[in-house]
Amino acid sequence: MKTSLSPFRYLASLLVLVALLTASCSQENKVGETNLLYGTDSKVWKTDKETSATGDKVAQTSADKKTELRFYANGNFNMSSPTQTMQGTYTFDQAAKKITLTPAGGPNSLSFDVVNLTKNEITLKAPDGSQMMLEAD
Numbered sequence: 554m555k556t557s558l559s560p561f562r563y564l565a566s567l568l569v570l571v572a573l574l575t576a577s578c579s580q581e582n583k584v585g586e587t588n589l590l591y592g593t594d595s596k597v598w599k600t601d602k603e604t605s606a607t608g609d610k611v612a613q614t615s616a617d618k619k620t621e622l623r624f625y626a627n628g629n630f631n632m633s634s635p636t637q638t639m640q641g642t643y644t645f646d647q648a649a650k651k652i653t654l655t656p657a658g659g660p661n662s663l664s665f666d667v668v669n670l671t672k673n674e675i676t677l678k679a680p681d682g683s684q685m686m687l688e689a690d
Contacts, residue, residue: 583669583670583671584647584667584669584670585647585670586647587645587647589670590624590645590670590675591624591625591626592626593626594625594626595623595624595625595626596623596689597621597690598621598687598688598689598690599620599622599687599688599690600613600617600618600620600686600687601674601686601687601688602685602686603617603683603684603685603686604683604684605683606679606681606682606683607682611683616634616635616636619634619635620632620633621633621634622687624643628642628643628644629642629643630642630643640656641655641656641659642654642655642657643655645667650666651664651665651666651667652665652667653665665679666678668684672689673688674686674688674689675687675689
């Protein structure tokens with residue numbers, strides 16, 4: 554009797570392991586609620602890494618590493634780096650997984666697919682396929 558339970562325990566353990574792996578993998582590329590962008594009032598995101606349109610890693614300059622993107626709860630944003638500053642408004646369509654940044658005084662908007670949005674990470678994909686991964690400060 555003891556030997557007949559062993560294969561069932563093995564199978565049950567294997568199923569639990571598969572379920573855990575599936576659950577942990579499903580956490581990636583999850584786009585959470587809008588308030589994850591700005592926290593309670595505002596939130597700073599810093600560049601972590603970038604990839605080109607072909608998926609190759611892009612080397613980060615010291616200026617890239619100091620770039621900050623701050624989203625405010627009121628729909629404004631501020632992006633700053635050692636070489637430039639940009640302010641404006643943003644809209645985030647959580648269902649469509651899109652964020653649009655409209656610089657103040659500028660006629661053109663910048664639109665990105667939101668690949669991943671969690672409390673600590675955001676991945677933005679440009680229309681050319683390049684991606685920027687940011688971490689919450």
